[in-house]
Amino acid sequence: MSADYAFELHDVGYAYPQVSALDGLSMRVPYGQRIALLGANGSGKSTLLRLLDALYFAQRGEIRAFGTPLSEAAMQEEAVNFAFRRRVGLVFQNPDVQLFNPTVFDELAFGPLQLGWPKGLIRERVAAMLERFSIAPLKDRAPHRLSGGEKKRVALAAVLIVEPEVLLLDEPTAALDPQSQGEVIRFLVEGRESGRTVITATHDLDMVEAIADRVFVLADGRLAAEGTPAEILRDHALLHACQLNHSHWQVQAEEEGHVHHQLDR
Amino acid sequence: MEESSFVRERHGHGRRRDLEGFTRGLSGVLEHALDAEALAAGGGLLQGIDPRIKLLALLALIVSAVLTRSLVSLALLFALALALALASRVGLARLAGQVWLGVLLFSGVIALPALVMVPGEALVQLPLLHWTVTLQGLRSAAFLLGRAEVCATFALLLILTTPWPHVLKALRAVGVPLVVVAILGLTHRYLFVLLQSALQSFEARRSRTLGPMDSAQRRRAIAGGAGALLGKAYQLSGEVHLAMVSRGYRGEVHLLDDFRTRPRDWLLLLAALAVPALLLWSGR
Numbered sequence: 001m002s003a004d005y006a007f008e009l010h011d012v013g014y015a016y017p018q019v020s021a022l023d024g025l026s027m028r029v030p031y032g033q034r035i036a037l038l039g040a041n042g043s044g045k046s047t048l049l050r051l052l053d054a055l056y057f058a059q060r061g062e063i064r065a066f067g068t069p070l071s072e073a074a075m076q077e078e079a080v081n082f083a084f085r086r087r088v089g090l091v092f093q094n095p096d097v098q099l100f101n102p103t104v105f106d107e108l109a110f111g112p113l114q115l116g117w118p119k120g121l122i123r124e125r126v127a128a129m130l131e132r133f134s135i136a137p138l139k140d141r142a143p144h145r146l147s148g149g150e151k152k153r154v155a156l157a158a159v160l161i162v163e164p165e166v167l168l169l170d171e172p173t174a175a176l177d178p179q180s181q182g183e184v185i186r187f188l189v190e191g192r193e194s195g196r197t198v199i200t201a202t203h204d205l206d207m208v209e210a211i212a213d214r215v216f217v218l219a220d221g222r223l224a225a226e227g228t229p230a231e232i233l234r235d236h237a238l239l240h241a242c243q244l245n246h247s248h249w250q251v252q253a254e255e256e257g258h259v260h261h262q263l264d265r
Numbered sequence: 266m267e268e269s270s271f272v273r274e275r276h277g278h279g280r281r282r283d284l285e286g287f288t289r290g291l292s293g294v295l296e297h298a299l300d301a302e303a304l305a306a307g308g309g310l311l312q313g314i315d316p317r318i319k320l321l322a323l324l325a326l327i328v329s330a331v332l333t334r335s336l337v338s339l340a341l342l343f344a345l346a347l348a349l350a351l352a353s354r355v356g357l358a359r360l361a362g363q364v365w366l367g368v369l370l371f372s373g374v375i376a377l378p379a380l381v382m383v384p385g386e387a388l389v390q391l392p393l394l395h396w397t398v399t400l401q402g403l404r405s406a407a408f409l410l411g412r413a414e415v416c417a418t419f420a421l422l423l424i425l426t427t428p429w430p431h432v433l434k435a436l437r438a439v440g441v442p443l444v445v446v447a448i449l450g451l452t453h454r455y456l457f458v459l460l461q462s463a464l465q466s467f468e469a470r471r472s473r474t475l476g477p478m479d480s481a482q483r484r485r486a487i488a489g490g491a492g493a494l495l496g497k498a499y500q501l502s503g504e505v506h507l508a509m510v511s512r513g514y515r516g517e518v519h520l521l522d523d524f525r526t527r528p529r530d531w532l533l534l535l536a537a538l539a540v541p542a543l544l545l546w547s548g549r
Contacts, residue, residue, distance in 0.1 A: 053511050055511055078515070081513075081515065085512065085513040089511070090511045092508055092511075094504070096461075097501065097504040097507075098508040100454055100505055100509065102428065106430075106521075110512055110514075111513055114512060114513030114514055114515070115513050116519075119521055119523075122521060123521070142299070142302075144461075158512070159512070162512075
């Protein structure tokens with residue numbers, strides 16, 4: 001294992017009571033790479049993101065973040081916790097869960113305040129993020145009264161304000177209207193130049209090529225495949241086996257002769 | 266509107282109140298909370314006071330209400346609470362609805378037996394029951410109710426004139442342990458999660474309730490809904506906590522606003538501290 005990777009997972013297992021979420025998962029995420037975690041509902045994507053954000057801890061195997069083991073004991077230490085939270089940010093799938101402050105302004109200031117930033121700097125950064133995400137007119141509004149797209153922009157701004165080196169996104173376009181989806185995808189595409197490591201959990205195949213350099217496909221808590229977006233999206237049999245395409249794709253694939261029928265049985 | 270009249274026609278006024286009334290009640294609680302936030306952020310005497318000073322001053326007045334052995338002093342403290350409420354633009358109707366009525370009902374249940382159970386000078390005999398209300402019993406009940414009403418009014422004035430995060434920060438500033446403040450903060454947050462879940466869940470049930478339900482079915486529906494709601498709220502609350510931890514939360518309250526203590530804040534604290542001191546000195 002080396003420090004060239006933002007995350008390294010070796011034989012990681014995690015289970016909820018009576019349900020296994022991840023089982024023997026091994027993967028490496030190099031610095032600066034944009035990763036898509038593809039998988040159907042219940043494939044373990046969200047659990048994996050929570051493990052990478054040190055909200056859950058591996059029950060089996062090992063996760064290393066920035067070259068050092070990620071453990072509950074290590075995260076109890078204030079210095080380690082602060083350094084980690086400064087470097088890794090997670091945008092939750094449900095923005096209502098993530099937006100818990102009385103106003104949008106307070107929401108953006110929450111993270112930097114927890115990390116002990118100087119108050120002048122916080123005010124400057126909040127003002128800049130409000131402008132960058134076009135949410136300045138909403139700054140005094142209660143977050144739970146915003147539209148879905150506005151909530152998602154506030155949630156993104158609230159995480160990105162601390163400029164994390166690694167951004168974890170859980171289904172960033174879920175339940176958004178087409179215009180809001182387009183805004184989120186545009187943001188992810190434009191962020192390519194930032195050099196930030198971005199890991200996006202999704203089952204939206206349409207956005208994968210635009211937002212990822214590499215794709216990990218999860219099925220039943222295991223790594224089913226790994227490759228470039230083009231390689232993965234070409235493999236209709238894999239996508240079908242992992243419940244990631246529907247009958248239209250299946251028909252098209254059969255016409256093109258790509259499907260290995262033994263996989264369907 | 267149409268749905269309401271339909272239900273009324275089918276089931277009458279009494280039957281439709283279960284789900285519909287409950288849903289309306291939940292919306293009302295959320296609206297109340299939003300109003301309270303707006304009131305706390307607005308202008309008024311108490312709104313302009315340093316939250317730490319305000320907390321200590323109102324605590325001193327609450328202690329005074331507990332210490333006093335005179336109904337006149339209790340009445341004066343109640344008058345002071347009313348004056349503070351009016352100067353802070355807190356409507357008396359709000360206080361009556363949110364504090365006085367509730368306290369009267371809950372404390373009244375405890376205070377009422379004292380009227381006839383405390384021995385002393387007979388005042389009046391209740392018809393039919395032939396129980397005797399005593400002067401000492403009346404005093405005991407008046408003290409219990411009066412203290413509860415005065416204390417609750419001062420406590421609500423703190424909450425209504427101070428944004429909740431400022432209350433938490435003030436509690437930390439006056440030495441309340443981190444774990445207590447963290448529990449209070451999360452309880453407040455989860456209460457809203459629970460209310461919102463309850464509202465959504467009962468609205469969803471309302472939208473799917475077509476035919477008439479007998480009282481047993483209604484009870485089953487409400488009990489089942491409450492169980493499912495608690496499970497859902499528990500899960501959501503866990504998610505909210507994870508989202509807070511993910512952004513660096515470790516239980517401590519950090520705010521962008523710095524508290525500033527001005528001469529008038531010290532004046533208010535001195536005046537508030539003088540009340541219990543005076544009561545102790547005068548033995549009343």
